[in-house]
Amino acid sequence: MSSQEQPTDTSTAESTILEVEGVSKRFGGLVAVDDVSFTLDQGTILGVIGPNGAGKTTLFNVVNGFLDPEEGSVRLNGVDITHADPSEHAKQGMARTFQLVKPFGPLTVLDNVMVGSFLKTGSRKEAEKLAMKRLEFLGLEEIADVPAQNITVAQKKKMELCRALATDPEIILVDEVMAGLQQEEQREILDALERINNAGTTIVLIEHVMDALMEISERIIVLNEGKLIADGEPDEIGTNDEVIEAYLGESWREQQERMSDA
Numbered sequence: 116m117s118s119q120e121q122p123t124d125t126s127t128a129e130s131t132i133l134e135v136e137g138v139s140k141r142f143g144g145l146v147a148v149d150d151v152s153f154t155l156d157q158g159t160i161l162g163v164i165g166p167n168g169a170g171k172t173t174l175f176n177v178v179n180g181f182l183d184p185e186e187g188s189v190r191l192n193g194v195d196i197t198h199a200d201p202s203e204h205a206k207q208g209m210a211r212t213f214q215l216v217k218p219f220g221p222l223t224v225l226d227n228v229m230v231g232s233f234l235k236t237g238s239r240k241e242a243e244k245l246a247m248k249r250l251e252f253l254g255l256e257e258i259a260d261v262p263a264q265n266i267t268v269a270q271k272k273k274m275e276l277c278r279a280l281a282t283d284p285e286i287i288l289v290d291e292v293m294a295g296l297q298q299e300e301q302r303e304i305l306d307a308l309e310r311i312n313n314a315g316t317t318i319v320l321i322e323h324v325m326d327a328l329m330e331i332s333e334r335i336i337v338l339n340e341g342k343l344i345a346d347g348e349p350d351e352i353g354t355n356d357e358v359i360e361a362y363l364g365e366s367w368r369e370q371q372e373r374m375s376d377a
């Protein structure tokens with residue numbers, strides 16, 4: 116066999132952490148995710164973009180076990196997790212954040228994050244230590260004892276990230292963590308994601324804040340009407356005609372042209 120004819124099944128390759136193969140998810144007559152396939156190398160930051168309703172969150176829900184797909188499979192480190200529930204995913208090393216943050220309001224920030232760390236340890240002391248470590252990581256330690264219902268949107272988004280990180284994941288799915296935040300807060304989250312990634316964690320990031328996403332992603336996949344329409348490096352995606360037409364818009368192209376002329 117020549118080197119061009121290597122088998123395409125990479126499930127045994129050490130560097131492949133996630134394999135999504137031919138996944139479809141329907142809601143009645145609507146095909147929310149339509150035959151989507153991609154693989155992901157360990158340590159990558161993958162961006163996921165596409166218009167509202169394209170199927171991005173639904174794809175996360177399938178990958179994370181909240182929804183069962185009608186077709187296709189999801190493998191984590193070579194293990195088929197297609198029909199495993201979310202707590203099983205957490206044990207296997209996958210965590211996610213939610214687009215709509217619904218904290219346990221009366222509980223403190225620390226207790227909310229401990230919901231994550233209790234997936235790793237049964238000891239309250241240990242869970243608290245893990246959770247505090249994550250709160251310090253994102254600069255939330257001073258509000259550890261504040262009820263979650265009293266904190267700002269930006270703090271809630273960071274708390275949500277801490278809760279996911281408190282499970283000590285190998286791979287984390289982050290759904291629109293920067294939406295609605297000030298630029299400075301977005302920058303803090305970008306820095307945190309970079310530090311998380313530098314420590315070896317693979318990150319999949321759904322985001323509409325394009326500058327931030329283009330900056331941090333090594334690779335981007337694009338969904339439109341449930342279908343994967345592009346998969347490539349940020350530069351390729353940013354100049355892809357189909358992606359511009361479906362999502363980025365002509366104003367994006369003009370802005371890029373202005374920037375390259377300057």
Ligand SMILES: Nc1ncnc2c1ncn2[C@@H]1O[C@H](COP(=O)(O)OP(=O)(O)OP(=O)(O)O)[C@@H](O)[C@H]1O
Nearest residue numbers: 142145147165166167168169170171172173174214
């Ligand atoms: N539980 C559900 N029941 C029925 N339809 C759903 C359900 N969840 C999502 N959908 C539909 O599936 C499609 C994909 O929705 P999804 O939330 O995955 O989009 P998205 O790409 O995350 O959009 P956004 O950028 O607005 O968050 C939409 O048409 C949505 O209305």
Ligand SMILES: [Mg+2]
Nearest residue numbers: 171172173214
């Ligand atoms: Mg969504």
